[in-house]
Amino acid sequence: MPLPTGDTIGILADNLRLRKSVLPIPAGVATRWSRGLNLPRGGETVLYTGMMYQLIPYIAAMSKAQGKVEDSPLANFVRLGRMINKVVNISGFMARPARDMQVRYDGMLVGIARLLEQAGVEFGYLYEEELYSGALVYDLGVDDVFAQHAREVYQTFRKKGVKNVITVDPHTTNMLRSVYPQLIEGYDLQVRSYLEVLAERLPATGPAPGGADVVIHDSCVYARYENIIEPQRKLLAAAGIKVKEPRDSGKFTLCCGGPAESLFPKKALERAAIRVAQLQAVSRQGVTMCPICLVNLQKAAGPDMNLRDISEYLTQGVRP
Amino acid sequence: MVQVNPGFIDQVGQAKTFNAAACMNCGVCSAVCPMGIELLPRKLFRYVLLGVEDKVRENSATIYSCLLCKMCEVNCPAGVHIAENVRTLRYYLYKK
Structure with a gap:
């Protein structure tokens, strides 16, 4: 049988609500790419990864596990998995990322930061205070959970005095630039993809x-x-x-x-x-x-x- | 024989933004869909407008199969907000 849609979405939405990410990863893993770069903490302009590149090795591992569950009798246990996941983060057990993949995807973020520096862009990073954008939960239509999360992300930026956000992937760009403004009154962040920022400075x-x-x-x-x-x-x-x-x-x-x-x-x-x-x-x-x-x-x-x-x-x- | 619920469009919520009535059934959306979904969006949206709730619910897998890639939307001559309409249906299904 296919994966039960409601419970699978439920696990992702529960994770976002309880753990601030669809696939929770340790803060040390999320920020590891920035080690040695000496990026300022915060500032008016920040590079916002939205954790997408860091999540990919975990998503790939999870997808592999899901592929084994899909169309197998194990799919019957997804509902039970959702119940357990509310107490214990089961995705942490299911998603074991490949080390070489983590190194490669971290390297892409390092590359993006270096490109911006080389182009003369001044920016900071929020390190462990950076949150996932909520893009997947939005796409799956769990609007209540998403809206609450979006407000938390926005408040994080506001508390840090951020005015300009440079994004690194299309989904995060779309959330912060086109979706959040529809949900959050007074939304005033200027959001640009690093590709746009770099192209302007060519x-x-x-x-x-x-x-x-x-x-x-x-x-x-x-x-x-x-x-x-x-x-x-x-x-x-x-x-x-x-x-x-x-x-x-x-x-x-x-x-x-x-x-x-x-x-x-x-x-x-x-x-x-x-x-x-x-x-x-x-x-x-x-x-x-x-x-x-x-x-x-x-x-x-x-x-x-x-x-x-x-x-x-x-x-x-x-x-x- | 189908059961019709005239208030279904309101239950789906965001009825003002669910602009499926603009669809003129030209079929371009079905022709260009990378997932080969024949049901989405024209037939499914019509079910919503007609209030055929059961048909919408029994096609939930199709609704979640949509990639939200907007290939249909960029080709739609009637300007239907197809991806947002699909997301609206997902919200309805999840609440149920």
């Missing part, structure tokens, strides 16, 4: 010569919710990457299937395989700008395709 020197052919996979959320389509292309061109467009691209990009991952892991993988085929028809080197797209597409592609986050391409020329 010197007018035109594309760098040479470079590899890379097929681009646009995030649905950046392209269709936030209309962020050009900054990533400008940045890649300036870094000397020749961007190739797949069959469905830009505003008409094809979804990676990732949003189905939490409830229908097999369907998510099927959709990802279709998108991978489109990408591979153009190049075996691909670039994504959303960690959910990256992990879902890479799972479907296996070793046949080299997919990398846009930050990994852009940092090729940045000194460590």
Whole structure:
């Protein structure tokens, strides 16, 4: 039998309500990427990770566990799991992340911070006070729990005197820029993706010569919710990457299937395989700008395709 | 034979923003859906407008299968807020 929808959503919503994240991870793990960078604590402008990159290794591990439960008799025990999860965080037992994956995703955040520094952007970080945005619970329609959480996130920013937020992934950008303002009266944060911030500061020197052919996979959320389509292309061109467009691209990009991952892991993988085929028809080197797209597409592609986050391409020329 | 609940649209909540009535059943949404969901959104939204509550509830898996990717919405000639309507239905199902 498939995963029971109500109880699976219930576990995620309970986690957000009780533990401030759909998949609670230790604060030390969430902030580990920033060690040694000496980023100021807080400030008027902060880099807000929304914990998305840090969560991906856990989500991948959880998805693997869910895949074993889906269509098996174990699915009958999800309701029991929800009851236990209210007392003990069971996701901590189910999701054992791969160390090499954690290192890689932490490295992407390091790269983003270095790119911003190199571009002359002054910013701080909230460290262990940073909260997850609530994006998944919003998508699943648990609006009451989400609205309460959104207010807590906003209050955290206000208490710290934050005025400008630089986001690193499309889902968090959409929550803070387009969804929170509908829920929170007087919402006054200026929210921009780091891709927009960097693209604005590009010197007018035109594309760098040479470079590899890379097929681009646009995030649905950046392209269709936030209309962020050009900054990533400008940045890649300036870094000397020749961007190739797949069959469905830009505003008409094809979804990676990732949003189905939490409830229908097999369907998510099927959709990802279709998108991978489109990408591979153009190049075996691909670039994504959303960690959910990256992990879902890479799972479907296996070793046949080299997919990398846009930050990994852009940092090729940045000194460590 | 179906049972109709005329107040269903109000129970779904946010009836003012549930703009499914703008749908003209052209079928573009079904044609471009990456999940191949034939039911969403036009038939399902019509069930809501008609008050056929049982049909909505028995298709909950379909409602949760939607990726909210907006491929349908960006192609919709009637400007239906498809993704937000689907989210509204999810909220209704979760409350139930």
